[in-house]
Amino acid sequence: MDFKDKIALVTGGTSGIGKKIAEELLKQGSKVIINYGHDDIQAQKTKQELDNYKNNIVLIKADLSNLEEVKLMFEEVKNKYGKLDYLVNNAGTNVDSYIENFNIEDWNKVLNVNLTGKFLCTKYAIPLLKKSKSAAIVNIASRLGTRPCKEASAYCVAESGIINFTKCSALELSEQGIRVNTVSPGLTITPLSLNGWTEKEIEETKNSNPLKRLGETIDIANAVLFLLSDDASYITGQNINVNRGGLL
Numbered sequence: 001m002d003f004k005d006k007i008a009l010v011t012g013g014t015s016g017i018g019k020k021i022a023e024e025l026l027k028q029g030s031k032v033i034i035n036y037g038h039d040d041i042q043a044q045k046t047k048q049e050l051d052n053y054k055n056n057i058v059l060i061k062a063d064l065s066n067l068e069e070v071k072l073m074f075e076e077v078k079n080k081y082g083k084l085d086y087l088v089n090n091a092g093t094n095v096d097s098y099i100e101n102f103n104i105e106d107w108n109k110v111l112n113v114n115l116t117g118k119f120l121c122t123k124y125a126i127p128l129l130k131k132s133k134s135a136a137i138v139n140i141a142s143r144l145g146t147r148p149c150k151e152a153s154a155y156c157v158a159e160s161g162i163i164n165f166t167k168c169s170a171l172e173l174s175e176q177g178i179r180v181n182t183v184s185p186g187l188t189i190t191p192l193s194l195n196g197w198t199e200k201e202i203e204e205t206k207n208s209n210p211l212k213r214l215g216e217t218i219d220i221a222n223a224v225l226f227l228l229s230d231d232a233s234y235i236t237g238q239n240i241n242v243n244r245g246g247l248l
């Protein structure tokens with residue numbers, strides 16, 4: 001896999017899964033634009049942690065639910081690099097609520113960040129990706145994109161949408177040499193994912209699937225880097241579940 005001097009944009013790259021994807025690309029010699037939406041302190045902390053690669057990192061703050069901020073982000077990428085090789089549409093959020101109590105603002109927030117944000121980034125990345133000889137997009141969805149879950153209807157709907165948006169994108173963009181795939185993580189240990197979980201719930205979750213452990217961010221990053229690489233040049237429109245063998 002040759003990632004040297006490739007230009008990658010990782011949305012939501014300051015925490016959890018996105019941060020590990022950014023780190024793995026940097027280790028392989030890529031230049032990585034790390035996007036985030038709100039938390040400047042966490043963004044600076046991430047940049048310091050990745051200090052070895054600081055010359056290859058550009059941090060861009062842009063709330064992906066805001067059209068103008070997305071446009072400005074891509075202007076900045078265009079001015080700095082003139083092209084993109086990889087887009088990793090990773091940023092996501094969630095609001096837990098039963099449908100009866102879901103307020104429209106929270107519903108819209110989840111849909112806007114998790115789904116519409118991926119559409120906007122894809123739309124504005126296309127002119128830059130067209131300039132690459134090995135362009136690829138990976139959209140991060142979730143195991144909940146293919147199974148229902150109580151108290152998370154907006155999240156489940158957004159994640160399902162991502163999987164089909166990937167297929168539509170793959171169809172439209174294949175003629176332009178851009179591959180598009182989805183990676184759907186199962187429960188993965190990140191700063192926020194296990195917030196509020198009891199030991200009992202964690203043990204039950206570990207034991208509920210064949211591989212009997214929780215996902216690490218590196219498990220997801222490995223799948224993403226494979227799909228971005230030329231080793232996956234015959235794969236597009238697919239959804240790869242990285243979920244400890246979870247079959248439900």
Ligand SMILES: NC(=O)c1ccc[n+]([C@@H]2O[C@H](COP(=O)([O-])OP(=O)(O)OC[C@H]3O[C@@H](n4cnc5c(N)ncnc54)[C@H](OP(=O)(O)O)[C@@H]3O)[C@@H](O)[C@H]2O)c1
Nearest residue numbers: 012014015016017037038039063064092142187188190193
């Ligand atoms: N962890 C899991 O168990 C799991 C399982 C399945 C799927 N996923 C998916 O994997 C992705 C990453 O999850 P994670 O657990 O690594 O999350 P995380 O640790 O909470 O990180 C989320 C990242 O997204 C950014 N972000 C959030 N809202 C944004 C917005 N409006 N605009 C731009 N950036 C925004 C955050 O930056 P700011 O806070 O600065 O905005 C942060 O960098 C998400 O799409 C999630 O749905 C995670």
